[in-house]
Amino acid sequence: xxxxxxxxxAERVVPHLLxxxxxxxxRSDALFALLDEDGLLERxxxxxxxxxxxxxxLPAFAVNQVLRGVLGRPALDARLDELFERGIDPPADGEPxxxxxxxxxxxxxxxxxDAARAALREAAYELPARAAHDELARDxxxxxxxxxxxxxxxxxxxxxxxxxxxxxxxxxxxxxxAVTPAPADLDARAPARNAVSIPAGxxxxxxxxxxxxxxxxxxxxxxxxxxxxxxxDSRPVTIGEFLLFVLDDGYSDPRWWTPHDxxxxxxxxxxxxxxxxxxxxxxxVRTLFRDLPLERVAAWPVHVSxxxxxxxxxxxxxxxxxxxxxxxxxFGTPQGHERRFPWGDDGxxxxxxxxxxxxxxxxPVGSTPAGDSAFGxxxxxxxxxxxxxxxxxxxxxxxxxxxxYPGYSADFFDGQHAVVFGAAWPTDRGLLRRSFRNWYQVHYxxxxxxxxxxxxx
Numbered sequence: 169x170x171x172x173x174x175x176x177x178a179e180r181v182v183p184h185l186l187x188x189x190x191x192x193x194x195r196s197d198a199l200f201a202l203l204d205e206d207g208l209l210e211r212x213x214x215x216x217x218x219x220x221x222x223x224x225x226l227p228a229f230a231v232n233q234v235l236r237g238v239l240g241r242p243a244l245d246a247r248l249d250e251l252f253e254r255g256i257d258p259p260a261d262g263e264p265x266x267x268x269x270x271x272x273x274x275x276x277x278x279x280x281x282d283a284a285r286a287a288l289r290e291a292a293y294e295l296p297a298r299a300a301h302d303e304l305a306r307d308x309x310x311x312x313x314x315x316x317x318x319x320x321x322x323x324x325x326x327x328x329x330x331x332x333x334x335x336x337x338x339x340x341x342x343x344x345x346a347v348t349p350a351p352a353d354l355d356a357r358a359p360a361r362n363a364v365s366i367p368a369g370x371x372x373x374x375x376x377x378x379x380x381x382x383x384x385x386x387x388x389x390x391x392x393x394x395x396x397x398x399x400x401d402s403r404p405v406t407i408g409e410f411l412l413f414v415l416d417d418g419y420s421d422p423r424w425w426t427p428h429d430x431x432x433x434x435x436x437x438x439x440x441x442x443x444x445x446x447x448x449x450x451x452x453v454r455t456l457f458r459d460l461p462l463e464r465v466a467a468w469p470v471h472v473s474x475x476x477x478x479x480x481x482x483x484x485x486x487x488x489x490x491x492x493x494x495x496x497x498x499f500g501t502p503q504g505h506e507r508r509f510p511w512g513d514d515g516x517x518x519x520x521x522x523x524x525x526x527x528x529x530x531x532p533v534g535s536t537p538a539g540d541s542a543f544g545x546x547x548x549x550x551x552x553x554x555x556x557x558x559x560x561x562x563x564x565x566x567x568x569x570x571x572x573y574p575g576y577s578a579d580f581f582d583g584q585h586a587v588v589f590g591a592a593w594p595t596d597r598g599l600l601r602r603s604f605r606n607w608y609q610v611h612y613x614x615x616x617x618x619x620x621x622x623x624x625x
Contacts, residue, residue, distance in 0.1 A: 182292050185311040188598070192318045193285060195525070196226060199325050205274055207336025212328055213614055217255055217269070219332075222325055224277045227284030228252035230314045235284075237572030238302065238310050239291055248272065248280050288314075304570065312382035313570055319596040322525075326594045327614050330443075330456050337457055349455070349465075349529055356532035358406045358467040363399040364497075364545050365625055370394050371495040372506060374563060375603035386577040387603040389565045395496040400489055401620035403533045403546045404554065405480065407453060408466030413480050414440050424479035432475070432611050441472050442613040456528050467532035469552040469618035474586050474610040477555045477619035486621030491558035493622055494589040498541050498548035499602060508602060510541035510548050516597055521550025524597045530616070531593075550595075552618035553588035553606060560585040560607035585609050592616035 200208070200223055208220040231249055235241040243249045251272075271277075298305035304313075329337065374390040375383055418424055419439050440446070443454040444462070451462040472480075474488070481487055489497075498510045507513055511520050520539035522531045530551050540546050548554070561581050568574045585607045591600060593616065608615050 181308040182295065182311070185308045185315060186289060186292055189288070189311070189315050189318070192315060192322075192596075195322060196318060196325075199322060199329070202329055202338055203332070203336055204338060207329075207332055208274065209271060210332050210336055212331035212333070215256060215612075215614075216324075216328060218271070219325065219328055220271050220274070220277060221252065221255060221269075222321060222328070223274075224248060224252035224272075224280060225255060226318055226321060227281040229317055230288050231284050233314055233317075233572050234295075234310050235287055235291055238298070238304050239294055241287075241291070244284055244287060245280055248277075304572065307381070309382065310570075310572070313573065316382070316384075316599065319598060322596065323592065323594040323616070326456070326528075327616060330454060331614060334457060334459075349460075349527075353468075353527070353529070353531050353535075354460070354464045356467040356535075358408065358532060359403065359534040359546075361405070361409070361620075362402045363621075363623065364402050364543055365399050366395075366397065366493070366497050366500070366543055366545075367502070368395060368397040369496060369500050369504065371492050371500060373492060373495060373603075375601075380601060380603065383601070383603055384576060384605070385567060385569050386560075386562065386605050388567070388569075389563065390603070391563055393492045395490075395492050397625045398489070398493055399623045399625055400493065400497050400545055401486075401622070402544065404469040404552060404618045404620045405477075406466060406533055407462060407468050407470045410441065410470040410472070410480060411451070411462060411466070413483055414444075416483070418479060418483055421483075424482045425475070429475040429479070429611070438613075441470060441476065443471055467534075468530045469533055469547075471530075471552065471613075471616055471618060473613040473617070474555045474608070474619075476613065477617075478557075481619070481621045484621060486623050488555055488557040488619060489622035491556045491587045491589060494548060494554060494556060495602075497543055497545045498589075501542040506602075507542065509539075509600070510545075511539050516549075516600060521547070521591065522593050523550045523591045523595045523600070525594055527593050529593060547590075549590045549600065550592070552590070552592050552616050553595075553608075554590050555617055555619040556587045556589055558587045559583055560587050560605070580607060588615075588617055 203219055208223065209218050211218045228249055231244045232253055235244065292311060295305040295308065304310040370392050372390055373393055374387050376390050377388050422430060445452045445459060452459040453462050453465050478488060499506045501507060509516060518526050519536060521536055534546055539550065541548055568578050570576060588606050588608055608617060
């Protein structure tokens with residue numbers, strides 16, 4: 169087959185995006201290598217497929233988006249293109265039936281992955297020739313879609329792996345970082361959690377399409393929002409603080425829960441965060457490769473669902489902040505202008521936030537004071553996605569602009585999902601742009617989601 173002559177755009181954009189994809193694929197391979205073959209078939213989270221689905225889903229997404237969706241090529245493998253096309257969205261309550269899929273042999277999935285990558289490398293240079301009449305081919309937009317989808321699923325894979333029995337894992341030193349927490353991250357003490365006063369001011373939510381190299385449909389268009397004065401906790405809630413709520417029978421006290429939320433927790437027999445286990449010797453907290461005594465990680469941010477966060481804050485007499493309030497606290501300044509990041513306009517480093525697989529676990533809150541915002545609020549980006557009270561809904565002027573993936577956002581505009589803000593330890597630094605939005609179902613407890621309280625001035 170004769171390939172189209174690369175346009176100037178291809179000489180610049182396509183090789184750069186392919187290089188980033190190669191890096192993402194390298195990380196994907198390292199993450200799947202953390203599991204043995206049996207572990208790839210284990211369904212550690214009943215609301216999700218086993219890891220082997222994601223091993224096939226990532227290449228299938230590239231096939232269905234680029235090769236078939238934009239370039240109109242035939243199926244790479246019709247059965248696998250369809251089998252791995254889409255995962256499970258966790259239901260609002262209850263759990264799906266046990267996984268009954270007859271998954272293909274691992275060797276076939278790996279061969280499919282390799283064939284998909286090879287085909288994408290070759291086909292990518294056809295995109296610039298279509299740029300004049302196809303928005304998805306312009307500036308490598310569809311390659312951005314594939315790249316960021318891959319990066320986001322690295323995080324999905326990490327919380328799936330964390331929930332699997334540790335016997336299925338290969339606890340080896342990897343290029344991703346050490347597999348056990350460093351001594352400095354254990355037995356730490358958290359700094360005080362104070363209410364910081366944030367003055368009223370305007371924030372910019374979202375972005376204009378021509379202002380950033382790539383954004384998802386829910387990031388557009390931008391809007392200016394006036395935020396009244398409020399107070400915000402100086403740091404996220406810790407595991408040790410949440411333990412006090414558990415010990416105060418917070419999970420059984422109807423004052424802190426709606427009847428529906430309480431019914432969902434009862435159905436799932438939850439009496440504490442999903443990562444916690446009560447043993448004869450006390451509580452333990454699950455990390456990627458081992459369960460640790462709670463007191464050793466008491467200063468880490470707690471991971472809970474939105475309904476658990478709301479219950480805890482009701483117990484404290486506080487509330488969840490809105491998406492706009494967290495934007496104001498993170499990117500606003502007393503002088504009135506907005507920063508690119510909480511700490512300023514320069515790129516991020518390990519000293520400023522916990523993300524991008526610098527560790528394989530959260531760090532104690534307050535570990536990155538160089539990342540504080542202009543108002544002195546810590547960890548607004550990194551170390552855990554933060555729950556907001558804002559439902560995940562479209563902004564005025566929303567347009568589902570990826571025709572090959574029209575449901576990316578729209579499928580979740582159902583009132584059951586809420587915006588989360590910031591980033592977590594496996595969040596790729598490429599997703600740290602100010603307009604990026606993430607969201608989860610409000611009862612979903614498995615993601616690396618934490619929270620902090622807000623209130624009146």
